Amino acid sequence: MPDVSTHTRSVATAAGTWSLAWAATTDTGRRREINQDAVLASYPLFVVADGMGGHIGGEIASSSAVDRLSATVDGGEITPRSIEKALAKAVRDIASHPKATDEGTGTTVTGVYLDATGDEPHWVTLNIGDSRVYLLREGNLAQITTDHSVVQELISSGRLSPEEAENHPYGNVITRAVGPSDGVTPDYVRLDLVDGDRFVVCSDGLTKELTDYGIQHFLDANPDPAAAVEAMMDAALENGGRDNITIIVLNVARDGSSPDAD
Structure with missing residues (x-):
């Protein structure tokens, strides 16, 4: 692992100045030949x-x-409109490689960005697919995004328990992705900007190997984002590393308190 x-x-907003600290990494895992994950961790967008x-x-x-979302970051304000325009360009990019891609080609896109432009700065999560955003707030870890997957639909309809879902044969089948056969409109969730919050953005390579309890354990044990990312990655690889694994940890602190960075 690199x-x-x-x-x-440090980010100045209408609600005061905030300190952000983050770290990100990606790994091929122990069973795949290539890494099909990608990561963007560049303020204000973490995907x-x-x-x-x-x-x-x-x-x-x-x-x-x-790449298309990174260009949006470089271009200025992040909004749902700018995200969807970037993803539409990505779909065209994918289709421009007909020898390597087909109707089954696609990607999840999941993350969080800070909207600091108005009087009430806030976070916005975005999601297409089954990568996830978690939020640790006041000692409680919650999954903010909802998976777009066959298994999640079965859970939501009451036909499958979360415990049964862990080993379901359709566990890898997602129902939405960014690609030639799908749309590019993510689900969005708005969240308040709160001192002490910690976000985890990850691909399912992490959640295949660590439970929510395990994720919270490594956050609690490692206040620094880089240390938390490394600890979770090491554990996921030790537990099997069956898929590509990508992790972002993002800490939020009101100015004057530590963002838990070195």
């Missing part, structure tokens, strides 16, 4: 993309999504 470092940024389709098709899909 060295992981914690990055920091994980988990590609699928063909030997290199998934890699093309996830990298296209991250």
Whole structure:
């Protein structure tokens, strides 16, 4: 695993100044030949993309999504409109590789961004697919995004318990993705900006190997984002590393309190 470092940024908003600290990493895992995950951790947008389709098709899909979203970060304000325009361009990028991609090629796109433009700055999560955003607030870890997957639909309809879902044969089948055969409108959730919050954005390579309890354990044991990312990655690999694994940890602190960075 490459060295992981914690990055920091001070952000002035109408509600005062805030300190952010984050770290990100991605790993091929122990059973895959190539890494079809991609990651973007660049203020104000923090995104994980988990590609699928063909030997290199998934890699093309996830990298296209991250590249287009990265250009949006460089271009200024992040909004649902700018995100969806970037993802529409990514779909065209994917389709421009007909020898390597097909209708089954696509990528998840999941993450969080800070909207600091108005009088009430807030976070917005975005999600297409089954990568996840978790929020640790006041000692409680909650999954903020809802998976777009066959298993999640069965759970929501009451036909499957969360325990049964862990080993379901359709566990890898998602119902929405960014690709030639799908749309590019994520689900969005607005969240207040709260001192002490910690976000985890991850591909399902992490959640296949760590329970929610395990994720919270490593957050609690590692206040620094880089240390938390490394600890979760090490544990996921030790537990089998069956898929590509990508993790972002993001700490939020009101100015004057520590963002838990070195």
